[in-house]
Amino acid sequence: MKDIKEMPGHLVRRLQQIAVAVFHSEIEPTGFDITPVQYAALSTVKTNAGIDQVTLAGLIAYDRTTIAGVVDRLVQKGLLSREVSEKDRRARLLRITEAGDVALAKLTPAVLNAQKVMLSGLEEEEAAELLRLLHKATAALNDHSRAPLKTRS
Amino acid sequence: MKDIKEMPGHLVRRLQQIAVAVFHSEIEPTGFDITPVQYAALSTVKTNAGIDQVTLAGLIAYDRTTIAGVVDRLVQKGLLSREVSEKDRRARLLRITEAGDVALAKLTPAVLNAQKVMLSGLEEEEAAELLRLLHKATAALNDHSRAPLKTRS
């Protein structure tokens, strides 16, 4: 284990780096300028209309500070709307806009394809096994980051 | 595959996020203020004394722009030295300092332990299989990022 390149930390970082690059190359032809993080946020807001930022962050395991900037940019692009909650004036409720809906519909096929491409070096069963192992490893250590994943009960 | 949380991209990102958090919590007791990226650079320079920045970047698959900042900070902390090459005045040759050597020796056990912790949710054979799959998946797509891995022949 002396070599950096054999360490799990390095390999995970490397695959993540490749995943982002693949994402961008698959997205580029659609003409939208969106990042993996922004796509995750957009998609999650659509299926959870009226969600606040903290809950959104929990659903996709992002830090709440990070999500603020992401939401800012999505609002600026006109893909999300953000308004102060009536019931809790601390909270900002997020909703997808019509433009966001259109963008999401066009982006989703490209994103799904990117998932395939990033595992294209593996056999079908290997890819499934990788997913299972990633799932198991992350579930066991969910609380180790400032941004744990929170499933909506 | 409709759910973000089931996508390989999300899971890889999540494990990477956890890996960084585990790294920091394992490193913290050693009293050193160093990041995963900085550790990788430091360790690689030690075993490749007199390396230039581009070659270093290639060995650990970092973007050459990113590595510049990383090296800056390591030099500032006194862990690396950087001097203009005599043979090629464009290049900056990197070497580990004595302080860097000491730091590396103290950090390495903690880093190796972090690798174990980040996979502590998996059985022994599962961890090995995960490594194999990560290796295979990244090897197949090595050229997909701006910072491909370059083995020294």
Place this chain on the structure above:
DNA sequence: GCCAAATTGACAGCATGCTGATTATCAGTA
């Protein structure tokens, strides 16, 4: 109803990571 604790969001600050452009230098060729 009042106050302490918790919660939401924001901000400053630092460290990756990337794109694209520029500068300095080197190497091969006409």
Place this chain on the structure above:
DNA sequence: TACTGATAATCAGCATGCTGTCAATTTGGC
């Protein structure tokens, strides 16, 4: 030798991701 293309490093700029702090607001206990 002069020129062209390639290469090492740097810079500006943008987007994560994190820590730590703060203000506004809500909630729970009394």
